[in-house]
Amino acid sequence: MIPSRLVHRLGLLALSLLLPALLVGLMAAWFLALTTLSHHDRSLVWVQGAPAQLAALREAVLEHPVFPEGDFAPGGYADHRPADCAAYDVAVGFSRLREYELSAAKATLDQLVRSAGVRVCEAHVYLFNDLPSPLDPTAWNDSLVTLLLALLLPTGSLLIAYWGFGLALALPSPWHLPRPLLRTLGVGVAGAIGGLAAIEVFGRLLHLAWPGTSVGNDAISGLGPDPLSLTVILLVGVYTPFLEEMAFRAWLIPVAERAIGLWPACALSMFAFAAIHLPSAGPELLGTLMLGAVFAAVYALTRSLPACLIAHGGYNVLALGLHVATVG
Incomplete structure (x- = not known):
């Protein structure tokens, strides 16, 4: 027979992946619905x-x-x-x-x-495309507004699942700040800057070894004619980081930690975070793994969702601004 302790650990590991799987499913379903409805x-x-x-x-x-x-x-x-x-x-x-x-x-x-x-x-x-499609860069501002509004329901579903299961598991509030505030904010800022620096250094080294390759975020180049508009900033700097950090850091790590310990849980978070960004391959996937490691380390050091939001959202906005400055 399988020892009950092992069954308990496997159950916790499976449960730790619940919110990431829910997030992926909800986002995929609503994105498909939105793009389908837009083609009218x-x-x-x-x-x-x-x-x-x-x-x-x-x-x-x-x-x-x-x-x-x-x-x-x-x-x-x-x-x-x-x-x-x-x-x-x-x-x-x-x-x-x-x-x-x-x-x-x-x-x-x-x-x-x-x-x-x-x-x-x-x-x-x-x-044409009466409901603006998020795949249509000529109507990007309108489509981003539509996308943000359409994602309210999956966001609510994720929050309900988080707090419902979190209460059952006696998890602390994600807004709890167990570390000193200035330290927490500082680690978040350091995570944003460190993530950008790591990606830039790694990208340059990779380019020297294999010319023509990079680890830049290709999604940034598709952010329409005005990548610094308010809707884009809200999407990449606030909304997306909030959903991903809640699922992959504030939920996954403390639940998986009960089964395998803190740093193995951080590693699981890193690989799960990279997995949802497939089919990125090669350098792009390596860059995503690096970012997942940075954001997981931020959570491990602060136990704070706000610090992870600062790190993830800050990285996205910094990378966006760097891209615009480089291209412009």
Whole structure:
């Protein structure tokens, strides 16, 4: 028979990976949902007319049997209204359109407008990817806002799981500061600077040994036309570090520590953190392992989620600023 002590340790190790697995699953599900929903287009025209005409048009559009997602919005979509349509204040259209439906939707709108007898602006507008896609860098600011809002539910789920299981395991609050405040903040800042320095030194050495390779964060180069916008800073400097540090440091390490000890738990955290960044390979994966080791060490020295947030968020913002300065 398997000793009960071993079973208990294996159970704790499995439990320590619960929140990281939950985080990966929730993020993947919501990202897939968001990108799937974003691939819908909208067809719009702007009209004006008598109240009776507009009421008839509104009924025809909102109750259309073929295009159920009708829009009738007085003063709507002002940001997209062409200058030639300034005098036309009612936006009428169909949304949630696939690409092959666009021409049919335009023809249907034209027919409904003529039947209602309203005056129509000649400009016809298509809004592609009506819900901004986080994969579309041309609408990056809007898509980041959408992404941040859409992730509220998975964030709430992670927090509920953390506190629910944390109470059962008698874990301390992640906001507890068992070390002196200045020391805690100092270790966090040192972690951010040390992580950036380690990546830079390692990257230069690697480039000398194998020209053309690097350990830079490729994701930074895809942060749209304004990588220093507020939404980007919030995403890479606050939101993402909060979720990852809560799951991989504030949860994983103290739970796994009960089974295998502090530093083996830190090593597990490091490898689990690198695993979620797959399919990074080679130098990129080595860089992620280094960062995971730095952030785990910050937690081990401070036992503080805020220190880890400073280290992780600070590293991301510093790396972002360095990238912008280098490219710019």
